[in-house]
Amino acid sequence: xxxxxxxxxxxxxxxxxxxxxxxxxxxxxxxxxxxxxxxxxxxxxxxxxxxxxxxxxxxxxxxxxxxxxxxxxxxxxxxxxxxxxxxxxxxxxxxxxxxxxxxxxxxxxxxxxxxxxxxxxxxxxxxxxxxxxxxxxxxxxxxxxxxxxxxxxxxxxxxxxxxxxxxxxxxxxxxxxxxxxxxxxxxxxxxxxxxxxxxxxxxxxxxxxxxxxxxxxxxxxxxxxxxxxxxxxxxxxxxxxxxxxxxxxxxxxxxxxxxxxxxxxxxxxxxxxxxxxxxxxxxxxxxxxxxxxxxxxxxxxxxxxxxxxxxxxxxxxxxxxxxxxxxxxxxxxxxxxxxxxxxxxxxxxxxxxxxxxxxxxxxxxxxx
Numbered sequence: 001x002x003x004x005x006x007x008x009x010x011x012x013x014x015x016x017x018x019x020x021x022x023x024x025x026x027x028x029x030x031x032x033x034x035x036x037x038x039x040x041x042x043x044x045x046x047x048x049x050x051x052x053x054x055x056x057x058x059x060x061x062x063x064x065x066x067x068x069x070x071x072x073x074x075x076x077x078x079x080x081x082x083x084x085x086x087x088x089x090x091x092x093x094x095x096x097x098x099x100x101x102x103x104x105x106x107x108x109x110x111x112x113x114x115x116x117x118x119x120x121x122x123x124x125x126x127x128x129x130x131x132x133x134x135x136x137x138x139x140x141x142x143x144x145x146x147x148x149x150x151x152x153x154x155x156x157x158x159x160x161x162x163x164x165x166x167x168x169x170x171x172x173x174x175x176x177x178x179x180x181x182x183x184x185x186x187x188x189x190x191x192x193x194x195x196x197x198x199x200x201x202x203x204x205x206x207x208x209x210x211x212x213x214x215x216x217x218x219x220x221x222x223x224x225x226x227x228x229x230x231x232x233x234x235x236x237x238x239x240x241x242x243x244x245x246x247x248x249x250x251x252x253x254x255x256x257x258x259x260x261x262x263x264x265x266x267x268x269x270x271x272x273x274x275x276x277x278x279x280x281x282x283x284x285x286x287x288x289x290x291x292x293x294x295x296x297x298x299x300x301x302x303x304x305x306x307x308x309x310x311x312x313x314x315x316x317x318x319x320x321x322x323x324x325x326x327x328x329x330x331x332x333x334x335x336x337x338x339x340x341x342x343x344x345x346x347x348x349x350x351x352x353x354x355x356x357x358x359x360x361x362x363x364x365x366x367x368x
């Protein structure tokens with residue numbers, strides 16, 4: 001299977017090769033922020049503040065729904081007055097109890113792991129907030145437990161609804177005084193995503209389109225994606241997952257400084273070797289550095305040293321810088337670009353970015 005850059009500037013191919021509409025779904029990210037904020041307010045998330053601050057916030061979810069918890073933790077940052085934890089699985093940690101807030105996020109409202117964890121949260125007497133599709137089993141659990149439910153008009157794949165699912169979670173944290181954002185911040189996030197949609201639109205040619213350019217750089221490489229802050233690390237994880245699901249493509253993610261204690265050694269490995277005389281391209285390592293303005297000074301030094309180390313060994317490097325003032329804006333700039341790049345990477349290989357056949361088959365085998 002060969003990656004062809006010319007496919008990305010063929011409008012007929014971009015339409016025919018994307019029957020599930022992943023590109024339009026990514027382009028709708030700004031609308032998702034606005035809709036998610038509106039439905040969160042309509043559902044009454046501000047009432048959470050009246051019950052006092054919980055001991056901890058535990059977000060339960062899987063896949064494209066669970067990343068809402070990672071984004072929440074990044075937005076709250078190190079100054080958060082309580083722990084913010086994401087649980088991906090069937091069970092809650094043993095310490096979670098009646099003084100904690102559990103936020104269950106499921107795009108379909110039917111994810112079995114999330115339903116199991118939400119049911120356990122109710123049994124333990126936790127405060128429950130749930131976000132998902134209306135008239136779903138998750139809504140039934142929240143309603144029966146007198147919890148709060150935010151029904152979101154999600155369509156398509158969960159990973160294509162990241163902002164619709166995440167925005168109510170952030171709005172809830174704002175109501176609790178754990179995160180700091182007002183309506184203006186959410187609108188700025190929407191504008192950031194609108195600007196990215198304009199720059200990465202299908203009609204924009206590869207040489208000026210950052211999404212298509214990034215896809216071309218990642219093609220025929222094994223991307224090792226590092227974030228230079230907790231926020232950038234969330235974007236690195238998201239990009240790796242999007243390359244997996246949209247591009248059906250392998251990727252490794254990490255966070256500095258931890259990646260300097262293990263993944264950096266791959267610079268001396270077999271995938272770092274390139275044959276410049278080969279007739280055909282071979283898949284080699286590529287370092288992708290996601291930068292943030294809130295880097296620890298020592299992390300900034302490590303990032304710069306890592307870049308030089310890679311270049312000294314002939315490992316190609318891609319560096320992307322977050323844009324914006326608020327942490328949520330900066331995350332949106334990196335995630336938005338990565339969502340486009342992963343979709344264009346799939347289309348450049350002639351792959352439909354929407355289906356996740358292996359996941360569907362896996363679920364079918366488990367249910368037997």
